[in-house]
Amino acid sequence: MTRLLTLILLSVALMSGQALAADLTVDLHTPTGAPVRDAVVTVTPAAGAAPPASTRLSGPFQMSQEKIQFHPFVLLVPVGATVTFPNLDKVRHHVYSFSAAKKFELKLFGQEDHRTVTFDKAGVVALGCNIHDRMLAYIFVADTPYAAVSDDQGRVLLRNLPDGAVVVKVWHPFLKGVGQTLSRPVTLKGAGQQAFTLDLRDPPASMSSMRGMGN
Numbered sequence: 356m357t358r359l360l361t362l363i364l365l366s367v368a369l370m371s372g373q374a375l376a377a378d379l380t381v382d383l384h385t386p387t388g389a390p391v392r393d394a395v396v397t398v399t400p401a402a403g404a405a406p407p408a409s410t411r412l413s414g415p416f417q418m419s420q421e422k423i424q425f426h427p428f429v430l431l432v433p434v435g436a437t438v439t440f441p442n443l444d445k446v447r448h449h450v451y452s453f454s455a456a457k458k459f460e461l462k463l464f465g466q467e468d469h470r471t472v473t474f475d476k477a478g479v480v481a482l483g484c485n486i487h488d489r490m491l492a493y494i495f496v497a498d499t500p501y502a503a504v505s506d507d508q509g510r511v512l513l514r515n516l517p518d519g520a521v522v523v524k525v526w527h528p529f530l531k532g533v534g535q536t537l538s539r540p541v542t543l544k545g546a547g548q549q550a551f552t553l554d555l556r557d558p559p560a561s562m563s564s565m566r567g568m569g570n
């Protein structure tokens with residue numbers, strides 16, 4: 356390769372927008388210090404649009420029903436994702452959502468039935484079952500590829516984020532406050548760490564005995 360060509364390629368690379376260099380660790384805990392799992396952390400560049408969420412969040416995406424519960428409790432998908440709803444129980448389920456981001460109903464279906472729903476709008480979709488009141492789960496439809504769900508340690512690690520000013524948001528279904536969301540402007544450069552304290556309301560009585568909700 357000629358030196359001129361190398362220089363041209365290098366300048367194109369430098370001009371083509373933000374460097375992807377930052378790694379961000381986010382720790383989530385309750386006011387008493389317990390880790391919070393099942394929270395969704397999203398990072399959005401303050402200037403310019405984020406790339407399509409599907410560039411990093413890849414499927415297959417599945418919300419199964421087993422032992423009269425949804426699995427997982429919180430499912431993160433990119434805008435446009437198609438989610439399958441396999442029923443692993445012997446009984447039938449009747450899954451629905453009234454959420455603005457996606458209203459739908461999967462009428463009584465059993466193990467033999469194949470059901471899918473496509474989520475074409477960003478937002479939070481709360482799921483229920485008409486037959487079993489205690490079934491509850493959430494699908495978080497993200498419009499940024501920089502997103503992840505917290506693990507049992509209440510931790511999220513996001514790699515190769517754009518350097519510069521971003522907004523970090525944390526959502527959890529039982530977080531007190533507007534939109535169940537906390538938001539913080541952060542300037543990323545290299546490796547960074549953020550901690551959030553999440554004040555959670557009690558989960559619905561019907562499900563609190565069945566899940567470790569992290570609080």
Ligand SMILES: [Cu+2]
Nearest residue numbers: 448484486487
């Ligand atoms: Cu059900």
